[in-house]
Amino acid sequence: MAMRYRPQVRKQMKALIDCNNFFVSCERVMDPSLHGKPVVVLSGNDGCVISRSNEAKALGIPMGCPAFQIGSYTRPDSVVQLSANHRLYCNISDRVMRIVGMEEGNIEIYSVDEAFFSLPDDPVETIHPRMAALVRKIQQWVGIPVSIGFAPSRTLAKIASHIAKKDRRITDGVYWLVRREAIDTILRRTPISDVWGIGRRTTSSLQEHGVATAADFVKMSPGLVRSFYNVTLERTHRELRGEDCATVSPVTDSRKSLTHSRTFGQVVTDFETVHDAIVSFAQHLAKRMRDEQVVATEVGVFVRGDSHRTDLPFYQNACSIVLPTPSDSTHLVVEHAVRALGCIYKPGMVYRKAGVWACSLLPTSDVQLNLFDPIDYSKQRRLMASVDAINKHYGAPAVQLAPTADTRTWSPHQAHPGRQSKTLLFMM
C-alpha cells in the first residue's frame, strides 16, 4: 500500500483567508468590552454554541454544545452568551470580502467567513509580507482578526490557515506550505479527521484501515481510494499530494436552491400558527430570490415535530408544488406554500419546526413567460419592486401580506441580544 509520491508544486498557488472566531469577533467590533472575556454566540432559539472566543475554547466548551450544558464546563455566568445576529455578520463579511477582492482580484467566497483566491508565481518571500499586510489591513479597517494560509492546493491551504490561526503569535496570521519537506512534516502531524472533506464517517472507516494521519492517507494508492471510497475522497487525496483539483462552488455562483426554516420557540399545535409561520417564511424566501435575481420553478414546505420530546407524538412530512411559471413573486410563493402546507398539515400533531424551500432555481433573466397563464407577471414584478423599495426605505416589514398577526407563539427565542450599531450599518 505504501507508495512514494511527489507533490506537484504548481506555479500558481491557492490561498485561503479565514476570519477567526467570526461571529464572536463581529460582536467584539460592536462591543469592545468583550475582548479578553470568554464569549459564545448561540444559534437560533439560543439552542447551541456556534462560535467561541479563544477564552471560551480554553474552558473546554465544544462547538455545537447545547446552551444548557455550558454549566458542565464552567460557571454559566462566567461566559458571555449572545444570540446570533446574522444580519450584522453578513454586513461585516461583505466589508472583509470587499477588501480581499480589492487587493487580490478574483476571489471565491466559500462561506460567510472564508474565501479562496489564487496567488501569482512570485517567490514566497515576497508573497508572505504582502499577505501579512492584508491581515493587518483587515484588522485595522474592519476590526476582524483573520488568518491566511497558502499552498499548492485549496485543501493544503486550509491546513496552512489552521496553523496560521493556531500559532498566531509566531505566524503573523500567515502560514505557507510550499516546500515538499514542510508539507510532509505537517501532514504527519495532521490527524486525518482534521482534513477538509473528511468527516466523522470517513474518519472512522479510514482509521479501521490503519490511517491515522493525513500522511498515512497520502501514502495510499489513488486507485485504492477510488475503489474503496468515492471520487470525492480521491480528489481530497490528490489535493493533499499538491494537485489543485478541488471544486468549490462559490456562493456567488447561481445557486440551486434556497430554504428558509425555523425551529419554533415552543411546540405548536394549531393550524393558524403553523400557517402564519409558513406565510412569513415564504415572504422572506421570495425577497431573497429577488435579491439574488433567481426565480423558483418549484416551492416546497416541510413540517416536523420535536424529536427530543418522547412524550409527544412525532410527525414530519414535506410537499412541493411546481409553479405555473417560474417566479419570485411573494404572492405566488406564499399561495403555493400555503397550498403545500394544506397537503401535509395533520390535526392533533405537534409541530416544532417548519420551513419553505424554493428549488430548480433559474436566473430571473432566463424566464420565459407562459402566455396562457392568467397572471400578469410584469405587473407582479412592478408590484414586488415597489414593495421592496418601501421596505428598504422604512425598514421591513413595513409592507407585508396580511396574516402574521402574532408571531410570539412561533418566533424563536433570542434572549441575549448583542450590542447593535446603526452607525456601522450606515457606513456600509
Place this chain on the structure above:
DNA sequence: TCTGGGGTCCTAGGACCC
C-alpha cells in the same frame, strides 16, 4: 425545560426505453 440553519455533491437503485 433548554439540542440551529442553510447549503453542495455523489451514489445506488428504480423506471423506462430501445
Place this chain on the structure above:
DNA sequence: TCTGGGGTCCTAGGACCC
C-alpha cells in the same frame, strides 16, 4: 422458441461543509 443488455433520467439518502 429464444426472454438481453445498455443507456438515460430521476430520486432518496448519505456524507460533508460552515
